[in-house]
Amino acid sequence: MYPTTYHRPSSLAEASRLFAEAGDAAYISGGHTLLPAMKTRLAAPENLIDLRHVPELRGIEVTSENVSIGAGTTHHAVSQSGAIRQAIPTLAAMAGTIGDAAVRTLGTIGGSVANNDPAADYPAAVLALSGTIITDRRTIPADAFFRGLYETALEEGEIVTRLSFRLPEAAGYAKFRNPASRYPMAGVFIARHRGGEVRVAVTGAGNDGVFRVPEMEAALARDFSAGALKGITVSPAAMLSDIHGTAAYRANLVGVMARRAMENLGSAVAID
Amino acid sequence: MARVKLTVNGSEVSREVEDRTLLVQFLRDHLGLTGTHVGCDTSQCGACVVHLDGHAAKSCTILAVQAAGASVTTIEGLADGDRLHPVQAAFREHHGLQCGFCTPGMIMTAVDMINRHAGRLDEKTVRHELEGNICRCTGYQNIVKSVLAAADEMRPGLSLSGLQAAE
Ligand SMILES: Cc1cc2nc3c(=O)[nH]c(=O)nc-3n(C[C@H](O)[C@H](O)[C@H](O)COP(=O)(O)OP(=O)(O)OC[C@H]3O[C@@H](n4cnc5c(N)ncnc54)[C@H](O)[C@@H]3O)c2cc1C
Ligand code: FES
Numbered sequence: 001m002y003p004t005t006y007h008r009p010s011s012l013a014e015a016s017r018l019f020a021e022a023g024d025a026a027y028i029s030g031g032h033t034l035l036p037a038m039k040t041r042l043a044a045p046e047n048l049i050d051l052r053h054v055p056e057l058r059g060i061e062v063t064s065e066n067v068s069i070g071a072g073t074t075h076h077a078v079s080q081s082g083a084i085r086q087a088i089p090t091l092a093a094m095a096g097t098i099g100d101a102a103v104r105t106l107g108t109i110g111g112s113v114a115n116n117d118p119a120a121d122y123p124a125a126v127l128a129l130s131g132t133i134i135t136d137r138r139t140i141p142a143d144a145f146f147r148g149l150y151e152t153a154l155e156e157g158e159i160v161t162r163l164s165f166r167l168p169e170a171a172g173y174a175k176f177r178n179p180a181s182r183y184p185m186a187g188v189f190i191a192r193h194r195g196g197e198v199r200v201a202v203t204g205a206g207n208d209g210v211f212r213v214p215e216m217e218a219a220l221a222r223d224f225s226a227g228a229l230k231g232i233t234v235s236p237a238a239m240l241s242d243i244h245g246t247a248a249y250r251a252n253l254v255g256v257m258a259r260r261a262m263e264n265l266g267s268a269v270a271i272d
Numbered sequence: 273m274a275r276v277k278l279t280v281n282g283s284e285v286s287r288e289v290e291d292r293t294l295l296v297q298f299l300r301d302h303l304g305l306t307g308t309h310v311g312c313d314t315s316q317c318g319a320c321v322v323h324l325d326g327h328a329a330k331s332c333t334i335l336a337v338q339a340a341g342a343s344v345t346t347i348e349g350l351a352d353g354d355r356l357h358p359v360q361a362a363f364r365e366h367h368g369l370q371c372g373f374c375t376p377g378m379i380m381t382a383v384d385m386i387n388r389h390a391g392r393l394d395e396k397t398v399r400h401e402l403e404g405n406i407c408r409c410t411g412y413q414n415i416v417k418s419v420l421a422a423a424d425e426m427r428p429g430l431s432l433s434g435l436q437a438a439e
Contacts, residue, residue: 001294003292004292031338035294048335052338102329105324106324106330182403
């Protein structure tokens with residue numbers, strides 16, 4: 001790792017001021033994406049601005065309509081929150097399948113969403129649940145936030161402060177793990193919202209990051225059952241292809257994981 | 273450089289280190305606590321697991337300055353004098369190690385796992401919970417047996433159900 005200078009702001013305003021003043025800077029939350037990148041010198045920010053002690057990024061609030069999660073909330077805290085388990089059980093269960101127990105101790109929802117790794121779990125959940133990304137500057141709907149591989153709508157220095165989700169009527173998540181990295185090779189999050197809208201979001205498989213599957217959404221809006229997915233395929237042309245799996249293999253996995261998600265509503269299944 | 277103050281195994285420590293110093297380097301190189309190991313560069317092997325404010329964490333994937341102010345427990349902090357912690361005793365009893373390199377991380381992960389599940393563990397859960405700890409000798413069979421035995425030991429009201437599940 002190259003030398004870096006650490007800063008520990010204790011408010012949102014201080015964090016964003018430090019970023020603006022510091023020149024070459026990066027925010028750090030759980031550090032479970034950024035530090036491995038710094039260790040291999042893929043990233044070398046001269047300044048690190050630690051968001052773990054910023055009170056505005058903390059806290060979980062649940063109402064009958066909505067779940068709001070502070071960006072600094074760890075995967076462990078989301079998975080263990082009684083309020084989230086009750087309101088959106090699939091979301092809590094999904095957080096409990098990210099990485100391993102030690103990764104979940106430090107990794108955060110805000111860091112995961114801001115990073116938008118094409119194989120991360122949270123982007124699929126945020127997109128399918130029609131989540132809202134709240135920053136220190138504005139409010140961004142999920143559909144406008146994720147913009148391809150590691151790309152988001154965030155501007156230079158903008159901080160994700162909270163994630164907000166309206167309560168779905170039903171949701172399910174299933175992923176097939178990459179045997180080496182353990183990130184999803186294909187993960188499908190399905191949610192049926194009040195009013196009948198169904199959203200299906202896929203992570204891990206697409207060559208342009210997380211994406212929705214309109215054909216599955218339309219079929220599930222008519223008939224919200226695993227059987228309704230029969231015969232619907234996604235095009236291999238839009239899939240990643242690498243040493244872990246061909247585009248055709250991933251396209252097939254998307255169909256299988258969508259079915260498994262529907263068969264396991266209310267939970268999250270991770271298949272090895 | 274930064275002054276890093278931490279509580280390690282119950283004692284306050286303070287050292288002047290470079291900001292880029294990983295917690296595991298702080299423990300090993302600055303405090304001489306070499307029980308915590310480094311087995312990879314990719315945050316995947318779990319040889320470096322310690323407890324950070326009571327939860328399992330990979331000390332290779334957090335800077336010492338980030339951990340400043342926290343309470344850290346390492347493998348050296350588990351035993352009570354000459355009396356081994358029940359998880360350490362179970363690893364010895366059930367031969368839960370071969371070369372021993374992964375053992376400190378396995379034990380710290382196991383203690384955290386047993387605490388989180390209030391000692392109620394079965395073989396499937398233990399194997400799943402060991403996701404982030406790699407044993408290059410592939411000695412998982414006895415590691416799982418050791419964790420289940422320790423869980424039984426640490427659970428109020430002794431039962432052998434977990435042990436039998438592993439056999
Ligand atoms: C061994 C291992 C296994 C893993 N397995 C999985 C897995 O199966 N699935 C999965 O989804 N993830 C996995 N992860 C990633 C893990 O979930 C990360 O913790 C997460 O993706 C990033 O969160 P973080 O808080 O660690 O972010 P950091 O590493 O702190 O930050 C990541 C990026 O986001 C920026 N950032 C952080 N917080 C904010 C914010 N509030 N506002 C704006 N920008 C911000 C940082 O500047 C940086 O660019 C794994 C990680 C490891 C080490
Ligand atoms: S040394 Fe920390 S995970 Fe391998």
